[in-house]
Amino acid sequence: MGLLVEYGDYILSGFVLAVIIRIFTSRKTIRRNGEALRTPPGTLPLVGNSIKFLQPRWDLLDWFNKCQCQFGYETLALTVPTFPSAVLIQDPRNLEFVFKNESLFTKGAFVKRRSWDLFGNGIINADGDFWKLQRKAGSAFLNTANLKVLTDVLLPRYISESLDDLHLSTKRDTVDLQHVFHEITTKLMGKMAYNMEMHADDIFSQSFDFASGATAKRFQNPLWLVTEYFLGSEFRRSVSAVKEFGRHIVANAVQGREEQTAKDEPTDPDSKVDHISGSLIRSLLDALGDEQIVADAALNYLSAGRDTTGQALTWTFYLLLQHPEAVTKIRAEVQDLLDQQMQQQPDSPSPTLITSSNLPILNADLTLFTPQSLPYTTAAFHEALRLYPPIPFEFRQAQADTTLPDGTFLPRHSVVMWCLWAMQRSQSTWGYDAEDFRPERFLVCDDEHQGQGQSQTQDDHLSENKKNSRHFAVGKSTSEFPVFHGGVRTCLGRKMAEAIAVQVIPSVVWGFDLEQGWEGPLEGRRSHTSLTLPMEGGLPVKVRRRVVD
Incomplete structure (x- = not known):
């Protein structure tokens, strides 16, 4: 017994070392054309890439970017003691193969073991027929009729409320734009999907954000089972709060189900909103039946619809703060659209100061703001998605x-991993300026080949008429621009995200001048650890009303 006390640390260390050696010697070596794969920079004996994976999120993203800069499209072996055999793919051809073979490349035990506590049976974890049922319910929710109610009624209403808040914010030192955008997306998802009033600062939102960060750490920490056993009490409390909210969503839906189905076909805007409110949760109840599974599915969709779009808007405005020339172009694009409306409706008043009270001109009816009518704005949003994938x-x-x-x-x-952050910065895919914010890469002239995009030199020499005839086009395959995933799992919410972006971005840019509201360099914002890409500390800005000459 005395020996155990005296040499306990050495015995434990020896045991851990023996386990690591056992894992490494039993793991199959992955080969390409008979040759063992190369490993990323910083790979160490025995522990492999574990130290790199334990880095803060931002440093880990930077490391993956260095891998693609050094090795290009080459597939690399990842070695983490508690991972199965794993590879990092960087070639769009390989990613396309994964997308096209969904039944072969599933979430699998590796992902589910780490994300089960938070997402359970939801679509994020689901595979096969169970995934198809949830996918079908989500597709029914995001149909054309529902999206029209979102763009024509709900979204303009919530944007107007947010503009009111921003006008009040001009009297304060700073306002957090990330919170503003999350408030919009949270209210939208709450009303449309679940017929509930939800807000970005609800206890659920705070609990989910913490649980998401802790779940993400499970993919980086090889010893997460050990550390959570001793340090996971807050995570368990957060998950419990999230699950309780999921049950509340289902109970609320079950209670109001009969009342909803008895309503007549809607005619006015408010009744249209009432008619579609809660349509996702009703579809999930019809498709899945089991209320616990429905609760998991509802929470999955809430996360997908709320977080990713709100964060994408946050990073978009972060980039716009750094690129005032892009703000000028968005305003010019909006002005062109407003001028067209004035020609069609000559009796409409011309705005001088955009406030919620005369929003009717930006009222220009926000439904005018579409990806087709605002191609540069749409391109700027997608360029932000490229550089900061949610x-x-x-x-x-x-x-x-x-x-x-x-x-x-x-x-x-075997585990297959890809880092969108790094792939979207590949010069092999995006050219010499892959690290730069240049929305023009998503624009083409009407008389050009679809999807070619504009180089910087071409854009500089375009005539004004040519610039006005440009339209938005990704110009890349889904495996080259996998922000919305690909294959059968292509993001259902893409059109909704784009619709939100092309109304929110011009509304804020047209009405306000924004300035950096944090200390330090303008380029200094980072993401904290999460399953998505939230901005650490939010996006504090100084807000000033914009006077239009």
């Missing part, structure tokens, strides 16, 4: 032996 990492697990297009052989249960 889901920076993705994992899949091979369910059978297979070979990637580049010749890499993957044994069954």
Whole structure:
């Protein structure tokens, strides 16, 4: 007994070392065309890439970017003691293969074991038929009729409320734009999907944000089972609060179900909102039945619809703060659209100061603001998505032996990882200016080949008539621009996110001048650890009313 006390630390260290050696020696070496894959910079004996994975989120993203800068499209071996055999794919051809073989590359035990506590049976974890049922319910919710109510009624209403708040904010030192945008997306999802009033600072939102961060750390911390056993009490409390809210969503839906189905076909805007409110939760109840599973599914969709769009808008405005020339172009685009409306409605008053009281001109009716009518604004949003993808990492697990297009052989249960953050900065895909914010790469002239995009030199020499005839086009495959994923799991909410963006961005940019509201360099904002890409500390800005000459 005395020896155990005296040498306990050494015995434990020896045991851990033996386990690590056992794991490494039993793991299959992944090869490409018979040759072992190269490893990323900083790979260490025994611990592999564990130290890198334990870095803060921002440093880890930077490391993945260095990998793609050094190795280009080459597939690399990832070695973390508690991971199965794993690879980092960087070639869009390999990612396309993963997208096209959904039944082969599933979330698998690797992902589900880490995300189960938070997401349970929801669509984020689901595979196969169970995933299809939830996907079908989500597709029914995001139909054309519902999106029209969102763009024509709900979204302008919530934007108007947020503009009121921003006008009041001109009297304060700073306002957090991330909170403003999350408030809009939270209210939208709460009303449309669940027929509930929700806000960004609800206890649920705070609990979910913490649980998301803790879940993300499970993918970075090889010893998460050990550390959570001793330090996971707050995570468990947060998950409990999230699950309780999920049950509340379902109970509220069940209670109001009969009343909702008995209503007549709506005619006025408010009755249209009432008619679609809660349509997602009703679809989930019809498709899944089991109320606990429905609660999991509801929470999954709430996270997807609330967080990613709000965060994407936050990073968009972060980039606009750094690029005032882009703000000028957005305003000019809006002005052109307003001028067109004035020609069609000559009796409409011309705005001088945009406030919520005369919003009718920006009223110009916000439904005029679409990806088609505001191509530069749409391009700026997608350029922000490219540089700051809301889901920076993705994992899949091979369910059978297979070979990637580049010749890499993957044994069954191998983990495939790709880092969107790094892939979207690849010069091989995006050119020499891949690190730069340049919305023009998503614009093409009407008489050009679809999807070619404009180079910086081409854009500088375009005539005004040419610039006015440009339209938005991604110009890349889903595996080259995988922000909305690809294959059968392509993001259902893409059109909703774009609709929100092209109304929110011009409304704020047209009505306000924004200035940096934090100390330090303008380029100094980072993301904290999460399953998505929230801005650490929010986006504090100084807000001033804009006077239009």
